[in-house]
Amino acid sequence: MRQHPAIHLYATRTKIEIKRDMKTNNLSIVLKGGMFIVSNLERGVLRAMQKDLEERERYVHARKNEIEKVMSMFFVWILLTSVLIGILAVIPEKVRAETWSIEAVDPYGYVGTDTSIALDNNGYPNIGYYDDTNRDLKYAKGTGTGWIIETVDSKDYVYMDTSIALDNNSYPHISYLDETNRVLKYVKWTGTGWRIETVDSDGYVGKYTSIALDSNEYPHISYLDEANRALKYAKWTGTGWRIETVDSDGYVGRFTSIALDSNGYPHISYLDCSKDNLKYAKWTGTGWRIETVDSDAYVGKYTSIALDTNGLPHISYYDDTNKDLKYAKLMPINPTPARTLHATPSNRYVNLSWNPPSSNGGSPITAYKIYRATTPGGETLLKIVGNVLNYTDSDVTNNQSYYYQISAVNSVGEGEKSKAVVARPTMPMSTTPMPTMPMPTPTTSAPTSAPPTQSTTPPIPTLTPTPDRDWTIAIMVALIAAVVAIIAALITSRKKK
Incomplete structure (x- = not known):
């Protein structure tokens, strides 16, 4: 209990209102339970009482705000903890999904050089490769549970520089060098067996092969003509092989890579050994367009080419001078005339x-x-x-x-x-002949029946009532305004409390 001169009040949280009578100069203190009359109090005492009540009110509000802050922080902590638990639960699966699965495909003998890989419609790997122990061309197909391995060609010796592509049936097509006979060969799985044929036997041909299939599933092959040191290209036409020399300027054609655009036209990247440059050749529909891509030092080994959706080539290759991996992309230019x-x-x-x-x-x-x-x-x-x-x-x-x-x-x-x-726009000449009026033919026979009469009164249209969308929108706006007003009133009343 706190005391003041000439007045005794219990310190409670009850709201107090102090009033002054201007006629009698008496003061009155109004409490919830009634009214107490206080006369002839000093103004200092009154100010002290009023200040004490204000301090208590501020203390209550401060404590209330602290409690609200603690509750807000508590809910935020619960939310962040839940999110963290969810992240910790997902991370292990992501880490496991991004690890490498490594296995030996064919561990028997000295095998696995000159590999080439393609994925079938199920996403299973198909690999063509060289068996150096038996000097055979071999093929491995992933089944999801294991590998099917078979020898494709073992007629002679040394089948190198393989390249593989799959058709719409996921059947493999492989181009490769028959080193014994020094010829370019091609093999295709028909669904029941392997069909092997010699593509080019003119000289020492078939090194650095690369194969691609067009929309008709016809193979296109780029390769080196070692005898003439030239880049060559072979295409199956449906009835036979069309073979031509693409570039014979110097010693060119090693490390070839081929890709086909939407027109089925070949794009080939390769090494120019005479100048140690990376070169690129493209069929335009009427001839070959050849250009040097990179001539900075000794570049162009181990090329690989891919085309983007606009038919522009992207080439990865090796910089032998700086021992670096390099990448080149053809940038777009202005279009040709319409x-x-x-x-x-x-x-x-x-x-x-x-x-x-x-x-x-x-x-x-x-x-x-x-x-x-x-x-x-x-x-x-x-x-x-x-x-x-x-x-x-x-x-x-x-x-x-x-x-x-x-x-x-x-x-x-x-x-x-x-x-x-x-x-030159012009007004067209009229060629319509003038109409000829027929002469009326008199008749004396009376009609047997009167012609039907037609009503000239237009039909009265039937109006189909349609819903008035304006009223629907107005009602929706009114409901939204009412909800907003209720929420505002609740917030205001909460602040007043």
Whole structure:
């Protein structure tokens, strides 16, 4: 109990209100249970009492805020602990899933050089490799529970530089060197057995083979012609092998790798031993385009090539000078001109149509720019359209000649303009003959029946009521506003408490 001069009050948490009577100058203290009259108190005493009550109120609020903070931290701790437990439960599985599974496929004898691998439709590995002990070409297929191993070719000796590809049936196709006869050979699983044939026997051929299958499942093979020190290419046409020399400039064709684009055209990376450079050859549809990719020091061994979705080559290879792994990628360029632009005139408009460019530059076509002029050579930009192949120009005048050009656009920029075409819209001449009025034929016979009469009163339309969406939206908005108001009221009342 705390005492003050001229007044005794018990220290409780009861709210106290102090009032002053302006006429009598008396003070009154109002409690929950009633009213006590206090007269002639010093103002200092009153201030001390009021300050004491305010301190107690602040103390209560402070304790309440501390309790709320402790509860919030407790719930946050529970949440973080739950998340941590979940992470700790998942991590072991992830670590186990990312470990390497290593096993011996064929441990019998000196085996496993000149390997090549491909995955079938089930994701199982198929491996072609060389058995140095027996000098045979061998093949291993993973089944998910083990390996099926068999000898593919053992007719002669030394079957090296294997390359494997799988068709849609997951049947293996393997190209390889028959070192005994120094010829390029090819073997295919038919579903019942192995079919082996000699592809090229002209000289010492077949080293550094690489194989790829096109959409018809026909094999394409790149390889070295050691006798002529040239890069060669063989393709199955459906009836026989088409063989040609790709590059014979120096000693070229070692470490070949082949990939096919969406047109079935081959792209080949290889080493130029004469200049110690990495080279690249591409079939364009009419001939081979050959270029040097990297000539910085002794580079180009152990090449491997892959094409992206735009048909651009990516090549990994070895830098023998610096003993480094290197990587090269062909960057996209501007597209070639759009092909076969046609302009068809009509009455007050011209229809334009065209074909895509022969090359998109390694990046998809995103738009076409149309140019127009009334005199040759003065074409200015008329319209930019999307990746479409036609456009109608309706802003023309009859009997006026218009010259048109078009260009393709990709992510790099605008390509060259096409050749100009001309169109002259005109009013078509009418060829419809004048109608001939038939002469009426008089008759005296009366009709046997009157023609049916037709009502000229239009039918009254039947209105089908449709739900008024405005009322539905209004009701939903009102409900949302009511919920928000209730939540705001609860928050306000909580703050007042």
